Amino acid sequence: MQKVDLNCDLGESFGNYHLGMDDQILPLITSANVACGFHASDPLTMQKTVKLAAENHVCVGAHPGLPDLVGFGRRKMDIKPEEAKAVVMYQIGALQAFCSANRIEMKHVKLHGALYNMAGKDEELAEAICKGIYEVNPNLILLGLFGSKMLAAARKVGLKAANEVFADRAYEEDGSLVPRGEPGAVITDENEAVKRVIGMIQCHTVTAITGKKIAVFPNSICVHGDNQKAFIFVQKIRKALEAEHIRICPLAETIS
Numbered sequence: 001m002q003k004v005d006l007n008c009d010l011g012e013s014f015g016n017y018h019l020g021m022d023d024q025i026l027p028l029i030t031s032a033n034v035a036c037g038f039h040a041s042d043p044l045t046m047q048k049t050v051k052l053a054a055e056n057h058v059c060v061g062a063h064p065g066l067p068d069l070v071g072f073g074r075r076k077m078d079i080k081p082e083e084a085k086a087v088v089m090y091q092i093g094a095l096q097a098f099c100s101a102n103r104i105e106m107k108h109v110k111l112h113g114a115l116y117n118m119a120g121k122d123e124e125l126a127e128a129i130c131k132g133i134y135e136v137n138p139n140l141i142l143l144g145l146f147g148s149k150m151l152a153a154a155r156k157v158g159l160k161a162a163n164e165v166f167a168d169r170a171y172e173e174d175g176s177l178v179p180r181g182e183p184g185a186v187i188t189d190e191n192e193a194v195k196r197v198i199g200m201i202q203c204h205t206v207t208a209i210t211g212k213k214i215a216v217f218p219n220s221i222c223v224h225g226d227n228q229k230a231f232i233f234v235q236k237i238r239k240a241l242e243a244e245h246i247r248i249c250p251l252a253e254t255i256s
Contacts, residue, residue: 003247004201005162005220005254006238007031007143009063009112011049012040012072012226020225022049026056028234030250031220033110033143036091039065039073050098059250060099061143064091065112072226073113074180081128084115089132092140108251109133110143110164111150120148120176127153134159141251146216147175162219162255165200167193167237168227171208175216178209185209190233194240197221201246219254 010022011034019040026032032053035041041049053060065073067087079087092109099106111119111129119126130153133140138158144150146163154161168187170178178185187193200206200221205213223233241248 001245001247002201003249003254004218004241005030005251006223006234006241006248007033007061007110007164007220007251008223008230008234009033009035009110009225010053011035011045011063013045014040014042014069021231022225023052024231025225025234026052026058028238029058030248031059031061031108031143033061033063033108033112034095035112036062036064036095038067038087038091039069039071039112046095046098047101050095050102050104054102054104059107059252060095060104061108061110061141061251062092062095062106063110063112064088064115066115068114073115076114076118081125084119084125085128085132088115088129089136092133092136096136106137106140108141108143108162116145116150117177119150120145123149123153126150127156130154130157130159141255143220143251145175145177146218160255162251163217164220164222165197165206165216165218166222166224167197167233168222168224171206171214173208173210173212173214175214186227188229190229190236193233194236197237198240198244201241202244220251
């Protein structure tokens with residue numbers, strides 16, 4: 001039987017600003033990527049999100065980003081590899097406190113936004129970040145874009161790595177994500193998203209923005225929690241996976 005993890009970026013509210021539908025989405029997913037305070041979130045939001053994940057038996061991972069609350073971590077930054085390493089280690093440590101308090105084990109790390117895309121193409125940056133993750137906890141799984149330099153770096157330093165694909169983002173021919181500022185970068189039709197997800201799992205292909213089919217091998221499907229239709233996307237994707245007899249399971253089970 002085919003199997004896949006279903007993940008979502010959550011815990012991205014900040015102070016009085018509410019973002020996402022975490023309480024509705026959590027019962028439907030198997031992995032939560034929890035923001036750690038640099039691109040979004042705050043201590044109370046982190047605590048609430050981890051607690052809700054624990055109550056719903058959802059695996060928790062750190063979702064570290066660039067120190068850019070105003071830009072939601074989606075603006076590129078001139079950051080050196082050693083600084084990026086420290087920034088990621090700091091955020092994993094912050095989330096670990098809430099995991100420990102809720103008596104759950106952190107399972108994975110997935111970078112956010114611009115840092116995710118930058119490290120996906122920069123070997124030196126990717127390796128520094130992966131070394132940082134390994135030094136904090138060598139048992140953490142690195143969740144990264146299929147074909148990216150992050151996955152190669154993770155394996156090089158000794159981390160387990162899992163391939164991530166996106167239900168709600170368009171792809172370039174090289175397997176990278178279309179920049180958000182370009183037309184068609186974000187998939188807004190939930191039925192199109194479902195069709196793409198099933199194709200990626202069953203046929204190991206997805207159609208790039210140019211119309212060319214490219215290869216993908218997913219361990220995990222991501223839906224962005226800040227997408228206005230995130231709950232509908234997750235609902236329909238889960239229903240379609242079940243209808244196709246694709247087992248939805250924790251990330252670790254997809255790479256074992």
